[in-house]
Each structure stands twice: as C-alpha cells, then as structure tokens.
Amino acid sequence: MDVVIAPADEIGEIVADDIAALIEQRPDAVLGLATGSSPLRIYDSVAERVAQGRLTLARARGFMLDEYVGLPPGHPCRYSTVIDDEFVSRVDLVPGAVRGPNGDAADLTAACAEYEDAIREAGGVDLQILGIGTDGHIAFNEPGSSLASRTRVKTLTAQTREDNARFFGGDVEAVPYHCLTQGLGTIMDARRIVLVATGEAKAEAVAQLVEGAVSARWPATILQHHPRVTVFVDDAAASQLALADYYRHTQAHRHLVS
Template identity: 70%
Template sequence: MEVVIAPAEELAVLAADAIEALLRRRADTVLGLATGSSPLKVYDELARRHAEEGLSFAEARGFMLDEYVGLDADHPERYRNVIATEIAERVAWPAERVQGPDGLAADLPAACAAYEEAIRAAGGVDLQILGIGTDGHIAFNEPGSSLASRTRIKTLTKQTREDNARFFDGDVDRVPTHCLTQGLGTIMDARHLVLLATGRHKAEAVHQLVEGPVSALWPATVMQLHPHATVLVDEAAASRLQLADYYRQTYASKPSWQGL
C-alpha cells in the first residue's frame, strides 16, 4: 500500500494523472466511480483535461460503487444522477457506458447479481476510485461487512445516514435506510485501488485503514491485502498516522517515472 500525503489539490492531480495514463494507453479503460465529497476535485480535474486537452471518455466504461434503494429516478441525490452531474456529462461520457446497481429494481438480489456479471463482462475494473467513511466503510460496506462480500443490499448505519444528511438538506429522515453496494470482494477485484481522504474527521479511519489490523470492524482495512492500493490523504487526514514521516520520505524518494 502506498500512502501519499499532500494538499488536496495535488492529490486530485495525482489521481487524475493515473486515470489519464490509462485512458491514453487504452481508450476502453474501465473505471470505478465513487460519489461523496472525496472524488469531487478529481472529477473537476478530469473535466478540465477533457475541455482543455481533449481527454476522451468516449470508449471508456464506468461502474458506480453503490446506489440508494428507492429514490425516484429523477431524485438529485440518486447516485446515477450525481455521477452524471459531477463527471459523466462534463466529459461527454455516453450515458450507456456508465452503469450503476439498480436501486429501483423489483428484484434487488437479481439486480445485484446482474451488476456483478456486467462488471465481469466488461473485463473488470482497471482503476477504482474510493472514499472512506468516518466509520471506515468503503462504498456502503458498513462495519461488520464480510471481507469477501459481493454486490448486495445493505442497511445503512445511523452514523452513515447522519454523515449523508448534508446532501438531504440536513434531514436524516430523508436519507434512505438501504442501498445496493459493491462488496469488499468486488472492490478488491479491481486492478488498482485509489482512495482519497481529506479532513481531520477522516483521520481515525485513515489510521485504521493504513496501520490497523485487517478487520471487518474497519472494512477499508481489507485494502491492506490488495497488490496495488494507493491512499491519497491531506495533512489533516494523515494526522493520526504513526508512520507519516516514513510515508513522506518514501514518496519523496520515488522515481519520477513510476507514477501511482
């Protein structure tokens, strides 16, 4: 696991560099897309490169991490709409090439199985963007999630619903209680995991992710078992890391050709 500590703007550039390198090398790259605040600066940087430098997403595929269950198709916080607004429409990404689990399906387990099959049929995810919750969840894999889990329906914790109430005018009662989410096993199948976290409120989760024991209590710790995992954090999010100086030294000594 590589840990990079830098200002948020620099972290976004590093993540965008990794995505651009994939797209320039292979136009049909498969990207894993996260919602929430963590990837927004990355999406801003990718939109800039599309507008100013011609970075194309026309042949790429995108798979979302998760989706709320039961939100109306036109609800602004339905994650399919959030992804369209934050990245897909800004880079002229054809809508049919960006998929998410169907939170309005009549048969939710079947929808989850179909989503797993769609990811497999696309050849798997090349680079998965991730954020992390204050309780250590990635996607909507709440504490207690199986480290081998696949796409499924989950009940959101009180903490997650309170954290996400800011997207629902501060009203936690408007936050759905259930979601569909890629499982930890599904996420671990991606060839490169890139997690971004900023702010002191993420510090404990980042500490557990990087330096704690692998445990379902902190689901993101499963990333320690991945052969190519990158953790991009600002100084505030890194404030609990015991080996922060070592991570800084390692990154400063990294060959310029290596990339993430």
C-alpha cells in the first residue's frame, strides 16, 4: 500500500494523471466510480482535460459502487443521478457506458447477481476510485461486513445515515435504510485501487486503514491485502498516522527501479 500525503487541491490532479495514463495505454479501460465528496476533485480534473481535448473517454466504461434502494428515478440523491451530474454529463463517455446496480429491481438479489456478471463480462475494473466513511466503510460495506462479500443488499448504519443526511437537506429520516453495494470481495477484484480521504473527520478511519489490523470492524482494512492500492490523504486526514513522516520521506525520495 502506498500512502501519498498531499494538499487536498492537488490530489484530484494527481489521480487524473493516473487515469489519463491508463486511458492512453488502454482506451477502453473500465473505471470504478464512487460518489460522495472525496472523488469530486478527481472528476473536476478529468472533465477539464476532456473539455480541453487533452483526454477522451469515448471508449471507456464505468461501474458505480452502490445505489440506494427506494429512491425514484431522477431523485437528486439517487447515485445514478449524482454520478451523471458530477461526472458523466461533463465528459465524452457514450450513453450507457456507465452502469450502476439496480435499486428499483423487483428482485434485488437477482439484480446484485446480474451486476456481478456485468462487471465480469466487461473484463473487470481497471482502476477503482474509493472514498472512506468515518467508520471505515468503503462503498456501503458497513462495519461487520464479510471481507469476502460480493454485491448485495445492505442495511445502512445510523452513523452512515447521519453522515449522508447533509445530501438530503439535513433530514436523516429522508436517507434510505437500504442500498445495493459492491462487496469487499468485488472491490478487491479491481486491478488497481485509489482511495481518497481529506479532513480531520477521516483521520481515525485512515489510521486504521493504513496501520491497523485487518478486521471487519474497519472494512477498508481489507485493502491491505490488495497488491496495488494508493491512499491519497491531506495533512488533516493523515494526522493520526504514526508513520506519517516515513510516508512523506518515501514520497520525497521515490525513484523508479527496473
């Protein structure tokens, strides 16, 4: 696991560089797209490059991490709406190139299995973007989630619903209780993972992710077992890392080896 400590306003550009390099190598790459505040700077940077003609996603595809159950189509907090507003509508992905789990399905279990099949048929995710919750969840894999879990229905914790109430006008009762989410095992299948966390509120979760024991209590810690993970944090999110000075040292003295 690589840890990069950088100013929050620079992280988006750094990750956009990685996405651009991937697309140059593989124009039909599959991107794993996260919602929430953490990836917004990434999407801004990628959209700017597309607008300037420096990057095209015309052959790329994407899969969302999760979706609420019970929000009607077009609802502003529905994740398919959010990802369209924040990213898809701002770049040159072709219609239908980005897919999310179907929170409207009559048979949610079957919808989850179909989503797993769709990811597999696309060849898997090349680069997965992640945020992290204050309780250590990634996607909607709440504490206690199986470390081998696949896409499934989950019940959100009270903490997650309170954290997400800000997107629902501060009304926690408007936040759904259930969602469909890629499982931890599904996320671990991605060939590369980039996780972004900023702000002091994420500091404990980041410390557990990077330096804690692998445990279902902090679901993101499963990423310690992935061979290609980069964690991007600002100083505030890195404030509880015992080895922060070492991460800065290795970043400053990084060099290529054959």
